[in-house]
Amino acid sequence: ETGVTQSPTHLIKTRGQQVTLRCSSQSGHNTVSWYQQALGQGPQFIFQYYREEENGRGNFPPRFSGLQFPNYSSELNVNALELDDSALYLCASHPLAGYNKFSTDTQYFGPGTRLTVL
């Protein structure tokens, strides 16, 4: 086990609704990244949070937003859900020395939240 936890495990929503997913990072890790993994595909980077600020974003629309709290846990919010948002949402944590600093530290993934949009 990595020490990264996510909740809930599974979630079913309908199109147009909003959802909040939660992630607790591993002890000592100040950075959380969120990924979307559609069925049969690899994870796609959504965004990263370092010390409560967004530190990079992938190719996702603004209705995907996030927060990081002082204890380094994080939330992913998705508004106006679409059918294509159905996926496994993974968070990963690792330590980072600063914004856009190069790091060789490994990221540790949680088990994911399976979101189904009907």
Added chain:
Amino acid sequence: GQQLNQSPQSMFIQEGEDVSMNCTSSSIFNTWLWYKQDPGEGPVLLIALYKAGELTSNGRLTAQFGITRKDSFLNISASIPSDVGIYFCAGANTNAGKSTFGDGTTLTVKP
């Protein structure tokens, strides 16, 4: 944006056989990573590569960072049933948390 092409998409092998899979990119990366994902779990890092030309082993696994920085391969020797799973390559530049992933190679090992 950056895309990784991972091949083969799937492999069916006998226990004891060696396995090779690779990953190519249209752009360069400073870091290449190989992960394994089991059902119901997040990816787990197998090997990380940080220098072009680097060859790194982790038990029966060996991976290489291509000299052009646009490709990498992973070899598994003497496969065993617990090697079953999905293997992903990923490339990163500043930190692993901003990785670009391939679409995976699904490995099935027949006893």
